[in-house]
Amino acid sequence: MPQGLTATNDFVVKFAxxxxxxxxxxxxLFAKSILRMGVPIxxxxxxxxxxQGLPTWFEVRVSxxxxxxxxxxxxxxxxxxPQTWDRDVAEIEPxxxxxxxxxxxxxxxxxxxxxxxxxxxLTEITNNAYSDPRQRQLFKxxxxxxxxxxxxxxxxxxxKASIAAQFKxxxxxxxxxxxxLEMGREWAQANLACPIGLRLKAADKVGDRxxxxxxxxxxxxAVYGGATVCAWYPITPSTSLAEAFEKYCTRxxxxxxxxxxxxxxxxxxxxxxxxGMVIGAAWNGARAFTATSGPGVSLMQEFLGLAYFAEIPAxxxxxxxxxxxxxxxxxxxxxxxxxxxxxxHGDTKHVMLLPQDPNECFEFGADAFDLADRLQTPIFVMLDxxxxxxxxxxxxxxxxxARKMDRGKVLDExxxxxxxxxxxxxxxxxxxxxxxxxxxTHPEKGAFFTRGTSRDRYARYTEEGAPYVxxxxxxxxxxxxxxxxxxxPVTRMAKEKARDGVIYYGSTSAAMSEALAALEAQGVHLDAxxxxxxxxxxxxxxxxxxxxxxxxxxxxxxxQLRTLxxxxxxxxxxxxxxVLHYDGTPITARFIQSxxxxxxxxxxxxxxxxxxx
Amino acid sequence: MTFLPKPKLHHPKxxxxxxxxxxxxxxxSISTLCAGCGHDSISAAIIQACFNLAIPPxxxxxxxxxxxxxxxxxxxxxxxxxxxxxxxxxxxxxTGAYLAxxxxxxxxxxxxxxxxxxxxxxxxxxxxxxxNMTYIVENNGVYGLTKGQFSATSxxxxxxxxxxxxxxxxxxxxxxxxxxxxxxxxxxxSGDKDQLVPLIEAALMHQGAxxxxxxxxxxxxxxxxxxxxxxxxxxxHNDALNRLDVMVPRQEIIASYAPGSLTEVVQHDGSILRLxxxxxxxxxxxxxxxxxxxxxxxxxxxxxxxxIYVDPEPGALHESLGTVAAPLNGLxxxxxxxxxxxxxxxxxxxxx
Numbered sequence: 001m002p003q004g005l006t007a008t009n010d011f012v013v014k015f016a017x018x019x020x021x022x023x024x025x026x027x028x029l030f031a032k033s034i035l036r037m038g039v040p041i042x043x044x045x046x047x048x049x050x051x052q053g054l055p056t057w058f059e060v061r062v063s064x065x066x067x068x069x070x071x072x073x074x075x076x077x078x079x080x081x082p083q084t085w086d087r088d089v090a091e092i093e094p095x096x097x098x099x100x101x102x103x104x105x106x107x108x109x110x111x112x113x114x115x116x117x118x119x120x121x122l123t124e125i126t127n128n129a130y131s132d133p134r135q136r137q138l139f140k141x142x143x144x145x146x147x148x149x150x151x152x153x154x155x156x157x158x159x160k161a162s163i164a165a166q167f168k169x170x171x172x173x174x175x176x177x178x179x180x181l182e183m184g185r186e187w188a189q190a191n192l193a194c195p196i197g198l199r200l201k202a203a204d205k206v207g208d209r210x211x212x213x214x215x216x217x218x219x220x221x222a223v224y225g226g227a228t229v230c231a232w233y234p235i236t237p238s239t240s241l242a243e244a245f246e247k248y249c250t251r252x253x254x255x256x257x258x259x260x261x262x263x264x265x266x267x268x269x270x271x272x273x274x275x276g277m278v279i280g281a282a283w284n285g286a287r288a289f290t291a292t293s294g295p296g297v298s299l300m301q302e303f304l305g306l307a308y309f310a311e312i313p314a315x316x317x318x319x320x321x322x323x324x325x326x327x328x329x330x331x332x333x334x335x336x337x338x339x340x341x342x343x344x345h346g347d348t349k350h351v352m353l354l355p356q357d358p359n360e361c362f363e364f365g366a367d368a369f370d371l372a373d374r375l376q377t378p379i380f381v382m383l384d385x386x387x388x389x390x391x392x393x394x395x396x397x398x399x400x401x402a403r404k405m406d407r408g409k410v411l412d413e414x415x416x417x418x419x420x421x422x423x424x425x426x427x428x429x430x431x432x433x434x435x436x437x438x439x440x441t442h443p444e445k446g447a448f449f450t451r452g453t454s455r456d457r458y459a460r461y462t463e464e465g466a467p468y469v470x471x472x473x474x475x476x477x478x479x480x481x482x483x484x485x486x487x488x489p490v491t492r493m494a495k496e497k498a499r500d501g502v503i504y505y506g507s508t509s510a511a512m513s514e515a516l517a518a519l520e521a522q523g524v525h526l527d528a529x530x531x532x533x534x535x536x537x538x539x540x541x542x543x544x545x546x547x548x549x550x551x552x553x554x555x556x557x558x559x560q561l562r563t564l565x566x567x568x569x570x571x572x573x574x575x576x577x578x579v580l581h582y583d584g585t586p587i588t589a590r591f592i593q594s595x596x597x598x599x600x601x602x603x604x605x606x607x608x609x610x611x612x613x
Numbered sequence: 614m615t616f617l618p619k620p621k622l623h624h625p626k627x628x629x630x631x632x633x634x635x636x637x638x639x640x641x642s643i644s645t646l647c648a649g650c651g652h653d654s655i656s657a658a659i660i661q662a663c664f665n666l667a668i669p670p671x672x673x674x675x676x677x678x679x680x681x682x683x684x685x686x687x688x689x690x691x692x693x694x695x696x697x698x699x700x701x702x703x704x705x706x707x708t709g710a711y712l713a714x715x716x717x718x719x720x721x722x723x724x725x726x727x728x729x730x731x732x733x734x735x736x737x738x739x740x741x742x743x744x745n746m747t748y749i750v751e752n753n754g755v756y757g758l759t760k761g762q763f764s765a766t767s768x769x770x771x772x773x774x775x776x777x778x779x780x781x782x783x784x785x786x787x788x789x790x791x792x793x794x795x796x797x798x799x800x801x802x803s804g805d806k807d808q809l810v811p812l813i814e815a816a817l818m819h820q821g822a823x824x825x826x827x828x829x830x831x832x833x834x835x836x837x838x839x840x841x842x843x844x845x846x847x848x849x850h851n852d853a854l855n856r857l858d859v860m861v862p863r864q865e866i867i868a869s870y871a872p873g874s875l876t877e878v879v880q881h882d883g884s885i886l887r888l889x890x891x892x893x894x895x896x897x898x899x900x901x902x903x904x905x906x907x908x909x910x911x912x913x914x915x916x917x918x919x920x921i922y923v924d925p926e927p928g929a930l931h932e933s934l935g936t937v938a939a940p941l942n943g944l945x946x947x948x949x950x951x952x953x954x955x956x957x958x959x960x961x962x963x964x965x
Contacts, residue, residue: 035965162965210963220959226949228941229712231705252951260937262948264712266930269738273705276698276735280709283696284674284717285942288709302699396960401953404946438942439674439694439710440717447671449687451697461687 004116005095006197009039009064011075013148013198016088018081020052026141027058028391029162030148034062035211035393036158038203042068042510044390044586049236049329055084064205068357068393069511072590076198078144085110097196099148101140118192120147125183139180146184153195155202156185210358210396214387215291217358218317219244220397221365222289223252226405227315229288230265231277233296236329237385238319241291242267271296275303275314282313283450285410285438287369289315294323294336297343304378305344306452308475311425311434313372313408316340317365317381319388322584331584332385334506335556340380341534341564347472349479351486352380352534356509357387359394360532364487373408375482376433384555386507386586409435416445424448424459425471432478479535486533489540492516494525500600501527501547503540503576505561507586508553514589515596522593524600526551534564541569544576551596553579555587630667639664641691645684651803651829651844652682652751656689658806659720659749662813663690673718674710678703678732681758682724682751682829701732704739704748708930711744714940715931718817719746726756729765729784736786740793740822745929747816748824750786751803753831754842761834772839787921788907790824791900796927797823798903800918802847803830807856812920814859815886821927828916852910854892854919860885880925888920897923 005011013030017023024045031043042061048054061071076097079088092098094114100106102119111117122143126136149159160178167173188194219241222230232242242265249263268274274290281288292300297318307314320336322328340352351371353364361383368379409429411419416437422445425434434457437446448459456467504512509530516528529543544550544565552562559578565571579595581587627635639660644653663670670692677683679700686695698706707721721739728736728750739748754771756762763771766786767779790798797819801809809827816823828847830836836843841850855876878886878898888897896902903922910917937944 032965165965206964208960208964210960211965212963224950224956226944226946228944228949229709231709231712252955253949255937258937259935261935262937262941262944264931264934264936264941266708266712266742266934268705269734272702273708273735273738276702276705277709277712279698280676280696280706280711281713281942282709283706284710284713286709286713288713303702306699396963397956399950399953399956403950405949437694438714440672440714443669443671444692447692447694449695449697452699453697 001116002095002114004097004197005075005093007075008199008201009062009203011062011198012071012073013060013062013076013078014074014091015058015078016081016084017056017058018083019048019050019054019056021141022138023056023080023141024058025166026145029159029166030145031060031391032162032165032211033149033154033159034060034200035206036162037155037200038206039064039200040066040068040205040209040393042070042393044070044386046585047330055081062200064203066205067510067514067589069509069514070586070588071514072588078148080144089115097198099144099151116196118151118196120144120184120187125187129183139176142177142180143184146181147188149181150185150188150194151192151196153199153201155200206393208396209393211391211393212358213240213389213391214355214358214361214383215241215319215389216244217361217397218365218381218383218388220248221362222315222369223248224362224399225287225366225369227287227289227369228263229278229281229286230263230290231268231274231281231288232290233268233271233274233292235271235293235296237321237389238291238293238296238317240389241317241319271299272303275300275316278314279303279307279312282372287315287373289317289368291317291319293319293321294339295326297336297339301344304350305346305348307378308344308348308350309346309452310450311376311436312450313376314378315368315372315381316378317383320382320384322582328584330385332507332586333555333582333584334382334384334508335560335582336382337556337560338563340382349535350378350380351375351482352382353487354382354505354532354534355387356506356530357394358392359397361387362397367487370406371485374406374433374485375478376408376436377478382506384507409433411435411437411441411446413442416442422446423457425455425474426457427474427477431481432474432476433481483535483537486535486537488537489532489543490530491539491543492528494527495520496525498525498527499548500551501529501543501549502551502553502596503529503531503543503561503565504553505531508555511587511589511592512553515592518589518593519596519600522597524597526596526600531561536565536569540565541571544569544571549575549577551577551579551599553587553592555581557582630664632667632669634664634667634670636660636664638692639670639690641686641688644688646681647833649832650681651753651831652685653688654803654806655749655751655809655827655829656685658809658813660689661806661810662817665810666814666817668718668817673720675720675722676703676707676710677722678724678727680724680727680756682722683727685751686722701727701730702735703727704732704735704744707746708739708742708744711746711930713942715745715936716940719744720817721746721748723748723750725750725752725754725764725766725786729786733765733784737789737793740790740795740824743794743796743822743928743930743933745820745931746822747813747819748822749813750826751829752786752826752842753829753835754840755831755835757831757834768841771841772837774834774837785907785911787824787826788904791903791907791922794822795824795922796821796924798922799824799920800826800828800916802828802851802918804844804848805851805918808853808918811857811859815857815920818859818880818882818884819923819927820881821924821929847916850914850916852915852917854895854906854917854921855897856889856891857920858887860887878923878925881927886920886923891919897921898925
């Protein structure tokens, strides 16, 4: 056996399973047990567009230092899927560990010499213990959890506490799971050298952080943001967002006396109807949203142009997946930026919020409704599959008790009586944002006709050039106003003066913080800016101007944020160096580190200059 | 269209309704449709129906899609908010508006292109959900704004102005509405105001998905010999099932009718729909009977009009959803935001 990797509270374990085999529950227990030991983890599901049979993986990054992105590489592979055996074995770091079901002998050629092989006869153990085929399958997962707990020196009480929490309400199932856990644990302790080089040690590094998926957090954000109408059409990876909204509404939004709902959720017939309902509801004064993914945004294009032009608030959660077309529906990307930013025909621009983790999904999920009302325009909250469908360890949700909904410029009956000159598209305050009224407000005043056709400041139909241009210019002014009300970018300056910078956003953040630390250790110093919204705050262009070169790290092929920077801020393309990861898996710290280090080293060489005469 | 502006002043003795408004108060801006367009007659019928029912105009929201028909909401109820949305998508926008505020009256105006072709799906789903609305299709069998292409309601064999013969089967929106569970389905003719106005009144009062297919000849592109949607053709083939008088609650029945010729449908809110039967064997409260009347009429080459189907106990989407009685758009922070204590509890549940 080669020298085994040794690490405490800092390694990567990957589970290779068959979809539908019940492994998700055991893998989740593994992850939560480590958290229970006070050790931060980041876990990611890599799953197929399939209900049963295709390969699925679960990757757990253990990081006492708190790195929540993917590191890259696998220190221990729990290889439970014969279909993917070869590539799973190939992925293990030299000196790493292969854990497998050794019931049936495997030819030597199926292994590697430079890794440590740990065989546990899982099928034999469960076949001896159980007669029901379903039980054999399900408990096999708990048996490997038990074996891993011994191999990695996990606190068995933490594992048991996680099992007890998982079966809360179904306590009858707990003893059987404990028994299966002990079966695996005892077999490993009796037959293997436990623990191995990778070890877990109780720490106190989790603090008050919470563990939740971004879709759940965004759904809760919509509850706190005052959304009352949700219209949606099922599409991976956004479905669980609408379902989370429903779950939290059922708990938090019913009239305590009558049980009647203070919300309405409609599963529409398609994405066109979803966004149509959102626009109709928002036009009529309700806070409304839809949750979708790239193909849904494609279908909504015509309506989004209407909402932009007729100035109707709408909130869209776009949980991005790998495109184009059906693409890879269960893989992650940040590839809808351009189609969202410029959705619809004609000259249109839309506001986008770019949350980095579930905490910001909650925060931006609530803020989006204030922004939609304030700006009277669609607001995209751009999640991706990695944030949306994986559980992340993040800061707890916070809420200011004094906060009230900002309904924007809406005139009520008294307001209409007081207003001298109501014009739906009249820029009274000079910020490009006009006043609106809701249907049914006043018997005589404030009614207007909402339309996608051109109109003058008083909402009267016109095809004349001057009022059309006047309106389009006001919309630009409004978009400029948006720059100062959307979330500001966050800047992190290098410890030493840096000539180069890096711009990133969304789910890249977690891997980026680890990459920046590693680059710094390598002597590569970069100032970093995390962009949190489009249109870009003035800080963004200033950041680029202050650096020789700026790396723009994204998870798409075409450098979509870079395109927006060039297009909207007139930045010289030569200054913006794309760093792109788009194979459908979440970006890793090692990828960023290597891509940036290669280019930064050449950039750090001072260019040869002729002496000035 | 006319280029003469409407005078703002009107006759001081113009009759007023119970909310003190005259018929003129229900008008909109001047129509820009062709002179003689059936759609203008439907607008006039909507104005008359709303005046008769004494609905405050601002309590109505009028929504439409795209096309000649969808332009008409500008021409009635000027004091009401209107929404001219995108082609074929009025039903979803109306559904959303209704979700936001269940207290307003929703009037959707659409055309045969808007509802039977591009918006066929949205038409169907808004009806099967039971959106509380009056959905009027101004059906002329032709694309008017793009100058004369057949629509999906054109009858097989109908001849276009330029001579082409339609070879596709027509979609009967009224029959489909019955099948989809619309709780009020009627068909009428823009040229028969006596029939149309009470049907619109009844639809507006109906607390569920009410659908009216109104044949509305296109004078520019579909009013020639060979067309089955021309004024002459519809007049000649109009086969009314019944005549409707809308009754409001507690109103005395004054007229007397021959026994057996009168059907009264008492609706959930106590209002009574009184129908003078013109057809034997048609029971307007029975879906199968309604479909039979439509199919038999089609087989006989007749256009069946009148109140085709009504469910006296309609349900609507808000009841299915179990929403609060108050409009959702009026709920405030205290109703909607669960607050800090609830959030702390959620945070605690998300820690291992």
